[in-house]
Amino acid sequence: MGYTIKAIASTENPEEYVETTYEAPSLGEADVYIKMKACGVCHTDYIFQSMVPPGTVLGHEPIGVIEELGSKVTKFEKGDLVGFSFLKNCCLDCPECNSGDDYLCRKRVMFPEGGNNGFAEAAVVNSRFVYKIPKGLEAKDAAPLMCAGVTVFSALIQSGVTPTGRIGVVGIGGLGHLALQFSRAWGCHVTAISTSPSKKEEALGFGAHDYISSRDFGEDFVIADEDKYDVILNTVSAKLNWDEYLTLLKPAGKFMMIGIPDGSIEVKDVVGMIMDRRAVVGTILGGRSMVTSMLEFATRHNIKPAVEEYPFTATGLADAIISCHTNKARYRGVLVAEDQ
Ligand SMILES: NC(=O)c1ccc[n+]([C@@H]2O[C@H](COP(=O)([O-])OP(=O)(O)OC[C@H]3O[C@@H](n4cnc5c(N)ncnc54)[C@H](OP(=O)(O)O)[C@@H]3O)[C@@H](O)[C@H]2O)c1
Ligand SMILES: [Zn+2]
Numbered sequence: 001m002g003y004t005i006k007a008i009a010s011t012e013n014p015e016e017y018v019e020t021t022y023e024a025p026s027l028g029e030a031d032v033y034i035k036m037k038a039c040g041v042c043h044t045d046y047i048f049q050s051m052v053p054p055g056t057v058l059g060h061e062p063i064g065v066i067e068e069l070g071s072k073v074t075k076f077e078k079g080d081l082v083g084f085s086f087l088k089n090c091c092l093d094c095p096e097c098n099s100g101d102d103y104l105c106r107k108r109v110m111f112p113e114g115g116n117n118g119f120a121e122a123a124v125v126n127s128r129f130v131y132k133i134p135k136g137l138e139a140k141d142a143a144p145l146m147c148a149g150v151t152v153f154s155a156l157i158q159s160g161v162t163p164t165g166r167i168g169v170v171g172i173g174g175l176g177h178l179a180l181q182f183s184r185a186w187g188c189h190v191t192a193i194s195t196s197p198s199k200k201e202e203a204l205g206f207g208a209h210d211y212i213s214s215r216d217f218g219e220d221f222v223i224a225d226e227d228k229y230d231v232i233l234n235t236v237s238a239k240l241n242w243d244e245y246l247t248l249l250k251p252a253g254k255f256m257m258i259g260i261p262d263g264s265i266e267v268k269d270v271v272g273m274i275m276d277r278r279a280v281v282g283t284i285l286g287g288r289s290m291v292t293s294m295l296e297f298a299t300r301h302n303i304k305p306a307v308e309e310y311p312f313t314a315t316g317l318a319d320a321i322i323s324c325h326t327n328k329a330r331y332r333g334v335l336v337a338e339d340q
């Protein structure tokens with residue numbers, strides 16, 4: 001027998017949500033039933049809100065407790081605190097899956113596909129895509145690691161930056177404030193690049209060595225060659241002056257495109273890009289290996305998000321979404337269930 005699960009669904013208004021229920025399937029042999037304790041609210045939820053039909057349940061930073069186990073699940077026990085991420089399934093048998101790039105599998109099932117997302121009281125999930133939360137990490141602090149954390153960690157790995165490198169993090173929001181922490185722990189020199197001078201002190205507190213206001217960019221803005229960046233992690237959800245940012249890179253530098261801009265990317269100085277072998281690289285979260293390594297690294301270095309708590313209700317979600325897309329969040333809104 002399946003489950004009737006209470007959840008919070010989208011409406012036609014991106015700032016309004018409604019309580020709903022949906023039917024989840026009965027537990028498959030590899031599935032677990034997770035009772036939700038917390039779910040982070042990511043800018044991607046706001047973006048997807050306008051792309052999915054009204055009535056869709058979003059949320060992809062869920063943390064909860066395992067209440068039921070499928071007959072063949074051996075790696076978890078009832079009561080384990082666990083989370084799941086963007087990747088819900090894949091073929092487990094292609095070159096991408098076999099090399100640890102399962103999140104690039106052609107048969108991948110990624111959020112919000114497949115339902116059973118995070119803004120709900122529970123979810124039925126394939127246990128192969130569920131991660132045990134390390135001891136000492138509370139649900140509300142673990143939640144943002146399931147998307148924001150693994151996304152910036154994955155981008156660091158894909159960039160190939162070494163501990164001697166210099167990193168610029170653009171946009172100090174949900175992803176950006178974690179990117180500062182991960183990059184600092186990696187050993188790099190870290191610069192926060194932000195439109196919000198009010199975030200400067202906190203950015204330094206998250207691990208940035210210095211802070212640049214992108215409001216100062218323009219023709220007169222120069223940066224010495226030795227101060228340029230090996231890697232820029234761009235977490236902004238808007239169009240930037242791409243040429244301006246590419247000139248901040250050292251030769252062979254990489255501009256990691258994490259944020260989803262509202263439009264195309266236009267680079268005018270293509271010759272400069274070629275002559276200095278600069279790259280713009282798209283990057284998306286990570287799969288089973290990446291989430292597991294990220295959790296280990298975050299625990300080792302005591303990396304924790306700065307969280308704003310909201311009730312796990314339709315109003316709580318609306319308030320968290322508004323706080324995120326109006327750039328008021330400091331730094332990640334998380335819905336927290338009442339029985340915490
Ligand atoms: N690739 C992936 O796998 C992946 C995964 C998760 C999220 N994302 C995307 O990553 C982006 C960031 O997500 P998030 O949850 O961290 O969002 P967020 O909390 O809203 O942070 C984005 C930050 O960008 C800066 N910003 C906002 N508007 C700007 C503008 N017009 N110009 C310049 N900077 C601006 C702000 O930082 P300052 O105040 O410091 O300027 C803001 O805090 C979103 O586009 C999201 O969809 C991608
Ligand atoms: Zn996300």
Ligand SMILES: [Zn+2]
Nearest residue numbers: 091094097105
């Ligand atoms: Zn595959």
